[in-house]
Amino acid sequence: GAVVSQHPSWVICKSGTSVKIECRSLDFQATTMFWYRQFPKQSLMLMATSNEGSKATYEQGVEKDKFLINHASLTLSTLTVTSAHPEDSSFYICSARDRVLGGLYNEQFFGPGTRLTVL
Amino acid sequence: DAKTTQPTSMDCAEGRAANLPCNHSTISGNEYVYWYRQIHSQGPQYIIHGLKNNETNEMASLIITEDRKSSTLILPHATLRDTAVYYCIARALNTGFQKLVFGTGTRLLVSP
Numbered sequence: 001g002a003v004v005s006q007h008p009s010w011v012i013c014k015s016g017t018s019v020k021i022e023c024r025s026l027d028f029q030a031t032t033m034f035w036y037r038q039f040p041k042q043s044l045m046l047m048a049t050s051n052e053g054s055k056a057t058y059e060q061g062v063e064k065d066k067f068l069i070n071h072a073s074l075t076l077s078t079l080t081v082t083s084a085h086p087e088d089s090s091f092y093i094c095s096a097r098d099r100v101l102g103g104l105y106n107e108q109f110f111g112p113g114t115r116l117t118v119l
Numbered sequence: 120d121a122k123t124t125q126p127t128s129m130d131c132a133e134g135r136a137a138n139l140p141c142n143h144s145t146i147s148g149n150e151y152v153y154w155y156r157q158i159h160s161q162g163p164q165y166i167i168h169g170l171k172n173n174e175t176n177e178m179a180s181l182i183i184t185e186d187r188k189s190s191t192l193i194l195p196h197a198t199l200r201d202t203a204v205y206y207c208i209a210r211a212l213n214t215g216f217q218k219l220v221f222g223t224g225t226r227l228l229v230s231p
Contacts, residue, residue: 004162034218043206044163044221093162095219108219110162 002028004096006111013084014119020080021114023094029074030096034108035067038091050077084118091115120220121146121209128226131201137194139225141207144188150211152183153219154192156203163206163221166192197229 003026013019023033032051036044048064050056050071058064068080077096081088092115095108124142131137143152154166167174167181169190174181180193194201206224 006162036221043223044157046218046220049218091160095162107165107168110164113160113162115160 002026002096002098002109004030004094004109004111006092006094006114008114009112010115010117012117012119015085016083018080018082019084019116020078021092021094021116023077023079023096023111025075025096025098025109028096028098028109030077030098031074032097033071033077034095034097035069035077035079036093036095038093038113044093047079081116084116086118089116089118120211121150123207123209123222125205125207125222125225127223128228131194131197131227131229133199133229133231134196137197137201137227137229139192139194139205139207139227140189141192142189143207143209146187146209147211150209152181152187152190153208153210154179154181155206155208155219155221156201157206157224158200158203166205197227199229199231201227202229203227 005024007022035047038044047062048056048058050069052071052074056069071077091113093113095110097108121143151168151170153168155163157163166178169181183190204224204226206221
């Protein structure tokens with residue numbers, strides 16, 4: 001299947017700093033990318049959906065000024081957690097939909113996740 | 120998208136078949152049943168999907184009842200590496216940006 005990578009795989013930062021997480025589709029073009037957050041022992045919660053070249057659509061309750069999403073190319077989306085606080089500590093996962101492979105069945109390919117710890 | 124209900128957890132002996140049920144009694148005619156799994160501290164992995172016919176691939180089989188109100192994911196010979204949380208999702212193809220909404224899933228523990 002298609003491969004999605006995330007960088008970094010884990011990051012520790014101080015409270016008040018900003019952290020950028022990259023999501024890349026390695027061998028396909030991703031029309032749409034999704035960002036999820038997962039707290040310990042909980043399910044994945046969709047944060048936002050981004051289409052290449054346009055503004056992201058955020059889920060209710062997700063602060064768009066705090067979680068900045070950029071999807072500037074068909075292979076790269078970034079999530080920036082601005083002014084991070086300890087409650088932002090979580091497992092952040094991206095997924096991408098292949099404009100060709102996903103096609104009619106909309107199969108999404110997930111990245112390995114990024115564990116963010118804010119001290 | 121229709122709501123799905125899964126058991127919280129299940130156990131399975133290594134080498135035996137793991138049968139994971141999913142209830143989706145309010146599923147509509149244009150909604151597919153998708154299965155994903157998430158191994159600890161990794162991103163979810165697509166397993167299989169179907170509409171009304173049974174499906175099989177190299178990973179698993181999907182059995183959907185005739186009334187489509189429930190389905191079963193079958194891992195024919197479970198291994199320790201199949202220990203994961205399995206998510207059943209009912210989703211229509213034409214839902215906006217085709218986002219996936221994950222429920223709580225079933226935590227499958229495969230033991231030696």
